[in-house]
Amino acid sequence: MEYNVTVIGSGPGGYVAAIRCAQLGFKTAIVEKYASLGGTCLNVGCIPSKALLDSTEHFHNAGHTFKEHGIELSGLKVNFGQMIKRKGDVVKSNVDGIAFLMKKNKIDVHNGLGSFVDKNTIKITGKDGKEKTITSDYVIIATGSKPTPLPFAPFDKKRIISSTESLELKEIPNHLIVVGGGVIGMELGSVFARIGSKVSVVEFLDNLIPTMDGTLGKELQKSTKKLGMDFYLGHKVTALTSNGQEVTLTAEDKSGKKLELKGDYCLVSIGRRPYSDGLGLDKVGIELDHGRVPVDDHLKTNVDNIYAIGDVVRGAMLAHKAEEEGVMVAEELAGQKPHINYLLIPGVVYTWPEVASVGYTEEQLKANGKVYKVGTFPYKALGRARASMDTDGLVKILADKSTDEILGVHIIGARAADMIAAGVTAMEFRASAEDVARMSHAHPTYMEAVKEACLAATANRSIHS
Helix, strand or coil: CEEEEEEECCCHHHHHHHHHHHHCCCCEEEEECCCCCCHHHHHHCHHHHHHHHHHHHHHHHHHHCCCCCCCCCCCCCCCHHHHHHHHHHHHHHHHHHHHHHHHHCCCEEEECEEEEEECCEEEEECCCCCEEEEEEEEEEECCCEEECCECCECCCCCCEECHHHHCCCCCCCCEEEEECCCHHHHHHHHHHHHCCCEEEEEECCCCCCCCCCHHHHHHHHHHHHCCCCEEEECEEEEEEEECCCCEEEEEEECCCCEEEEEECEEEECCCEEECCCCCCHHHCCCCCECCECCCCCCCECCCCCEEECHHHCCCCCCHHHHHHHHHHHHHHHCCCCCCCCHHHCCEEECCCCEEEEEECCHHHHHHCCCCEEEEEEEHHHCHHHHHHCCCCCEEEEEEECCCCEEEEEEEEECCHHHHHHHHHHHHHCCCEHHHHHCCCCCCCCCCHHHHHHHHHHHHCCCCCC
């Protein structure tokens, strides 16, 4: 069992790296600790959470907007068990798809914990304790990340839970406390708010989704308040306990005022940590930097044949970022000259309205002393949004004051997750706001909001607002 390339980890970064290596003619293996391929994203992250987001959005619309559309229902109720089952079916379909792609591309899959013996030798320890070794010219570390617990309140996986356990609950919480108002907290909080849970979000900073443009966080708070969600921003959690049936959270604001919340579950979503446990990095002389595997601009570690990608290295923990890095390493090994512009990797929050962002935020431009201009356009002025009753949200364009080059695209509204690709395309080709404003956009579509925002940024020329 000798390989040109071995990938440790089969998440989006790992399996995409393996496929690209195989396409380029490398004899490739993938090592996966768990029985199913796909990593966090396919098994307990992106895919299952989106399945539940879609299911609960259908239920919410059936109860709140169908009547306005002329669709009348009676006896509407949630079959939570079926929601969870459908989510599981979606996961299985995707995982099976990855297994098929491994066979199609003639990639050997080894199940077990992969650890370094030396820089070219990987020991694989199965669940039954049996060991085998493989050798490889190159190794790509793609072991991903794990949820971060509060230091004083570890996950008990029953009442104090991470995103993983929240996707497998057997009941709808009466009161779900969410610690962290970032992407995961807002997505999963909205899932349960739509189906009847009281949801309280406690966030240390003063804005939701704090890594994104501040306007988006403010707009998201307005929209999700309509679901009945409560927000406690600028609050530091000081204690979190469970008695087996109930959780009690205490926090305090910046003035020292105390807050106490009681609920039946607490979802802790304060971030994720790189996962490299059991890899045996010490055997090859790789030292972690704040938990991450240090890499150069080509994603190579300090060991000449070992690379690392995805959540385990620097940068945003995003599935599509890991995929791009997987392709980049494969092409590097093949002697090509790939490149990633990390500024133009978009971020998305799959609430409804969706939130999507690429490029610089207004806060970053201010901090950098950049002279810029802003163009915005509200969804409520958009014909397509009125037709679908999705009038919450806006598009915000940031452009260079002198050159008009687009510096940031920030969208909150229906279909923002798909629309952001147009922003990435424009910025990859260094388009100006006027360039986009002069392009024909089909009517009626949500993308017209992007054109209108670019018109607003160009010379305050928005037609419909």
